[in-house]
Amino acid sequence: MTRIMIIVGSVRPGRVGLSVAEWVRDRVQETVQRDRHGGGDAASIDLVDLAELNLPFLDEPHHPVKKQYTKPHTVAWSERVSAADAIVLVSPEYNHSYSPALKNAIDFLFTEWAHKPVAVVSYGGASAGTRGVAALDPVLSTVGLVKIAANPEINFIGSKMVDGVFQGDDKLAGTVAAMTTQLIETAEALTPLR
Numbered sequence: 001m002t003r004i005m006i007i008v009g010s011v012r013p014g015r016v017g018l019s020v021a022e023w024v025r026d027r028v029q030e031t032v033q034r035d036r037h038g039g040g041d042a043a044s045i046d047l048v049d050l051a052e053l054n055l056p057f058l059d060e061p062h063h064p065v066k067k068q069y070t071k072p073h074t075v076a077w078s079e080r081v082s083a084a085d086a087i088v089l090v091s092p093e094y095n096h097s098y099s100p101a102l103k104n105a106i107d108f109l110f111t112e113w114a115h116k117p118v119a120v121v122s123y124g125g126a127s128a129g130t131r132g133v134a135a136l137d138p139v140l141s142t143v144g145l146v147k148i149a150a151n152p153e154i155n156f157i158g159s160k161m162v163d164g165v166f167q168g169d170d171k172l173a174g175t176v177a178a179m180t181t182q183l184i185e186t187a188e189a190l191t192p193l194r
């Protein structure tokens with residue numbers, strides 16, 4: 001079974017990111033159930049809300065490649081990411097880049113990310129957060145994450161919120177379904193490396 005971790009990249013009060021991530025999680029779950037084989041689910045989902053996780057700014061004295069963690073929050077984050085086979089980042093665009101909370105959460109670890117497929121669900125204004133995705137790319141490859149092709153993009157995010165709840169459409173759901181299939185297939189293919 002592929003364990004898919006969905007990370008909510010925004011932490012600010014009034015954010016839309018959590019609702020977007022919950023909608024994505026439900027679509028991923030639908031795809032997993034649709035593609036069930038032999039009576040079992042092909043994947044499980046761990047939704048990580050960085051606001052709830054509440055990591056401080058990186059406060060470890062050693063480079064994470066050494067895994068000489070000194071803080072309980074780092075050990076817990078390391079164990080949680082280690083348990084994942086595939087990663088989905090739900091990422092807002094802030095000033096033509098991505099969220100600092102996401103960068104901080106990635107920087108805390110290193111080998112825990114390696115050889116895992118990653119997809120970015122981006123959102124923003126006219127550009128749908130795609131400049132943030134471009135800024136993320138070198139960071140993802142540096143820690144050994146393997147980006148898949150599907151990139152669900154949500155433009156004009158503000159117009160797709162009703163009473164604080166994200167309203168996705170069928171087209172986006174189709175892209176998230178394709179993303180889910182690609183994540184599972186790639187996670188399986190990368191298993192020997194992990």
Ligand SMILES: Cc1cc2nc3c(=O)[nH]c(=O)nc-3n(C[C@H](O)[C@H](O)[C@H](O)COP(=O)(O)O)c2cc1C
Nearest residue numbers: 010014015016017092093094095096123124125126
């Ligand atoms: C600090 C900040 C910078 C932003 N910069 C951009 C930007 O460069 N491009 C864009 O399309 N939207 C930008 N926006 C609008 C966000 O896409 C929009 O507020 C979105 O809801 C942010 O995600 P969040 O609510 O999950 O935090 C910015 C918003 C904030 C708060």
